[in-house]
Amino acid sequence: MSQTAPISPDNFTNVPIPPSKQQKGKKPIPLLLGLLVVGGGISYAVWRTQPQKAVDTLKLSGRIEGYETEIGIKRSGRIESIAFREGAYVKKGQELIKLDDSNDQLLQEQLRGTEARITSAQSDEQQAIADVDRVQSEIEQINSQIxxxxxxxxxxxxxxxxxxxxxxxxxxxxxxxxxxxxxxxxxxxxxxxxxxxxxxxxxxxxxxxxxxxxxxxxxxxxxxxxxxxxxxxxxxxxxxxxxxxxxxxxxxxxxxxGFNPGIPNAQLIHEIGTPAALRNHLGLHRLEVKTANLEISEKILLQNLHTNVVDVQTFGDSEALRRNRLDVLVEDITIGETQVNELLKQYDPNIEHGEPTLENVFVTRLRQQGSAPPFLQFPRSRGGNKSQEINENIHREKNSSLLPITNYQLPSSQIAIYANNLNRVFGKFQAVKSVNIEVRYGEIFGLLGANCAGKTTTIKMLCGLLAASGGEISLGGETGNLRSAKLRKRIGYMSQKFTLYDDLTTLQNLEFYSGVYSVTRKLRKEKIDWVISTCGLEGQENMLTGQLPGGWKQRVAFGASVMHEPDILFLDEPTSGVDPLARRQFWKLINDFARNGTAILVTTHYLEEAEQCNRMSFMVAGEIAAEGSPSYIKDSQPGKLIEIIVNQNQAASKLLKQQFDAWRVSIFANSLHIVLDNPEVAIAQVMQLLKSANFTILGLVFFNVSRRILSKMQISD
Missing domain, CATH: 1.10.287 (Helix Hairpins)
Structure with a gap:
């Protein structure tokens, strides 16, 4: 029996199952066999009269699309094989034709994917409708506010x-x-x-x-x-x-x-005038107080605020040489001096008089408007004051000598940051040249200089963020791997550039940094709450950090850098863009960390706040130009500063610059500043020169560079 050609959709309308073909060329059979044949024929006839259901029980894998068959199953696909021959009988459940339905399965998968996308789109549509409703509600609220x-x-x-x-x-x-x-x-x-x-x-x-x-x-x-x-x-x-x-x-x-009711009262102009007028209108007097114990003296005076004492500010310098001081603002200078002497008599105070600074004016006015941020003590988990014993040892060794602090060699065990002959070269440009630095625990060391002087490069080398081209570095006693995980936990670093994530909330940033610095979960919430409260961001902790003003960003960045209570802290221009009142808070915190043993290296462009450092270095073109305590550096400068109050600043300045070096003469607010090497002789020449040009001299103020007014006199004809 030969096999037929493959079945195609055109000839598959009906699959015939023909009866068996008769045998040809046989001889007549015996009678018995004939009877059997007759019986079989009768049985066959009876069978033929019954409905044929075999076709309904056939099983076909796949279907031929577009063709209805007696089998009643639809599948689409290419015929892969045929499992019977033409005219052959088939059994119930026998597979006849096998189709390749992979395309159909692919279509089914695509269909299911489409259905899933439709479901997702419907969900998105419902969410969009909800968002529209929410936005409309917000618009209504905004319209109501408008x-x-x-x-x-x-x-x-x-x-x-x-x-x-x-x-x-x-x-x-x-x-x-x-x-x-x-x-x-x-x-x-x-x-x-x-x-x-x-x-x-x-x-x-x-x-x-x-x-x-x-x-x-x-x-x-x-x-x-x-x-x-x-x-x-x-x-x-x-x-x-x-x-x-x-x-x-x-x-x-x-x-x-008047037509800006939305502007808070603090943003209005409250006072306008010349610097001298603003200081006079303040109605306060400044006392420069030097004592044997700055920290305790500050606490005593702060406990007596609002009893003639209005403000107390700390300036670092050398405590061992009694060069550090407190600036105390008082309402009545006579009562104030008596009060300070009485309160601090056991610490042998030395008091000098001075005029309020413009910062004093600004800070006092802000406080009067209720703008002072709260000062909250840092929640320390480690007890003790690491710097106390160190400082006491140094004081005992140095009190017998009045040598400038630059000539004093610190014991190596007390040095937290050490650099010897430090260099850094970028290509052919040498950014840092033979820099030497020593910072002890509990000390605030200032690094000052113009832009591009090499301050930030030096800090990055000291804390291990940038490899040095030459020289020695020791950080917390480590001289090898400055990037080890163990050392990292002891260091805090606040970059000049804001490094927190703008697309994270304040709370998320603080949680991230507390994890980076391995702050335990037991302490994490307390430390984060302290940062939020210190920054004045209660209720705003879920605001994106990128939406905060620059000054608030700096506060959050400072908080993130100290949550783990570092032994060594690097602060690269921490108060950049921060108002004077917030700067006061910054430096109060910085002093608090130093008193608890943290070694602090800070860069700044604000010379007023630089005087809060114990020691400092001035960098010029990558080199150290001067180093020492603030008072030592100022006292070592040549010349004396004289302030001349004259009726025509610009014209008088031009005249004096023709007779003296131009750098010696500068306009300072409504007065002139002139530096004279021998003022006792030269001042008469200056006075005669101005009077001969018909200028009216209203007053003279004699300074030394260390801020103290030596004498002041009003000039009258």
Whole structure:
């Protein structure tokens, strides 16, 4: 029996199962066999009369798409093989044709993928609808706030218009008063003129004997009275002019800020004037107090704030040489000096007088507005004061000598940061040249210099972030691997560039850094809460760090660098972009860490805050140009500083620069600063030069570079 050609969809409409073919060429069979055949035929006939269901029980793997068959199963695919021959009988359940349905399975997978995407899209659609509803709700809230703001604006505009009208009325009244006073002055000037004429005439008459001495004396009294009246009225004119100027300033300020009800009170302009005027208006006096124990003295004075003592600020310098100091602001200088002497008598205070600085003015005004951030003690998990014993040993060894601190060699066991002949070369450019640094535990060491002087490069080499081109480095006693995990846990580093993650919240950043520094989970929450509270970010910890103002970023970065209580702390311009009040808080924390034994190396461009360092180095073009305590460096500078208060700064400065080196003369606010090598002789030359050019000298202030005013005098003709 030969095999037929493969079945195709065109000839698969019906799969025939033909009856068996009759045998050809056989002889007649015996009777018995014939009977059997007859019986078989009858059985066959009966079988033929029954319904044929075999076709319904056939099994076909796959289907031929587009063709309905008696089998009733649909599959699509290429015919892979046929399992029967033409005319053959098949058994129930026998596989007839095998199809390759891989394409169909692929389509099924694609269908399932499409269904999954449809389901996901439907979920996204539902989420989008929810987001739209939420945004619409937020828009409604914003619109409500806008309506409320407009209402407040209208009310504020009404109030401001009222204030402007009142200010205008005050200006008009002041102008009227000024005109009246000026008229009185003119009248008095005429009376003085007449009195002078009468006195001169009476003088002639008394010579001629026409009048007596009593009449002449009466004319002189009349003249003196008229002159006194004239002076009083002229003073009244000046006072009225000042009052008018103040009222006009208030009117300008009202016009400028009155239509901005959303601006907080702290953002308004509260005071305008020259530096000298701002210091005078503060109404406070500054005492420079040097004691045998700075830390305890500070605590005692802080406990007596608001009892004539207004502010206390620490400046580091050399405690062993009694060069460190406290700046104390007091309301009454006599009472303040007596009070400080009484409170600190057991520490033998040495008190000098000084004028408030502009920072004193700014900080005091901010505190009066309630803008002072809270100071919270750092939650330490390690007890003891590592620097106390070290400092006591150094003091005992140094108290017998007044050698500058630069000439004192520290024992190696007390040195936290050490660099000897440190160099760094980038290509042909040498960024750091033979730098030597020693910083002990509990010491604040300042690294100062202009931009690109090599400060940041030096710090990166010292803390192991940048390989040195030459020289020796020791960090916490380690001289080999400065990047070991053990040493990393002892070091804190705050980069000049903000290195926290802007796309993480403040809380997430702090949690990340506490994990990096291996702060235990038991202590982690306490440390993070301290940073949040110190930064004034309670309730804002889930704000993205990138949305914080620059000053707040610096606070968070500082907190992240000290959570693990480092033994050694590197701070690269930590107060950059931070207001003076927040800088005070920074340095209070820095001093607190130093007093608890942390060795601190800090860079800064603020010379006022640099004086809080115990020692410092000045870098110029990669080299150390000067090193020592702040007072030692200042005292070693040649010349004396004189401040000249003159009526025309610009013209006077130009004249003096023609007679002296240009670097010696500078304009400082509303006065001139000039450096003279021999001021006792040269100041007379300066005075004569200015007077010959018709400048009016209003005052002189003699300084030494270490800030103390030696003498001050007002000049009058």
């Amino acid at each position: 309506r409320e703001a407009k209402l407040n604006l209208q009310q504020s505009e009404g109030d401001t218009q009222g204030r402007i009208q009142q200010a205008k009325s005050n200006v008009a009244a002041a102008k009227t008063q000024l005109l009246q006073t000026q008229a009185q002055v003119k009248q008095t000037e005429a009376e003085v003129k007449l009195a002078r004429i009468n006195r001169d005439r009476y003088g002639q008459l008394i010579k001629e004997g026409a009048i007596n001495q009593q009449q002449f004396d009466q004319s002189q009294t009349t003249l003196d009275t008229a002159i006194a009246t004239l002076e009083a009225r002229q003073a009244s004119v000046n006072a009225t002019r000042e009052q008018l100027s103040a009222i006009q300033g208030a009117l300008t300020q009202t016009k400028t800020t």
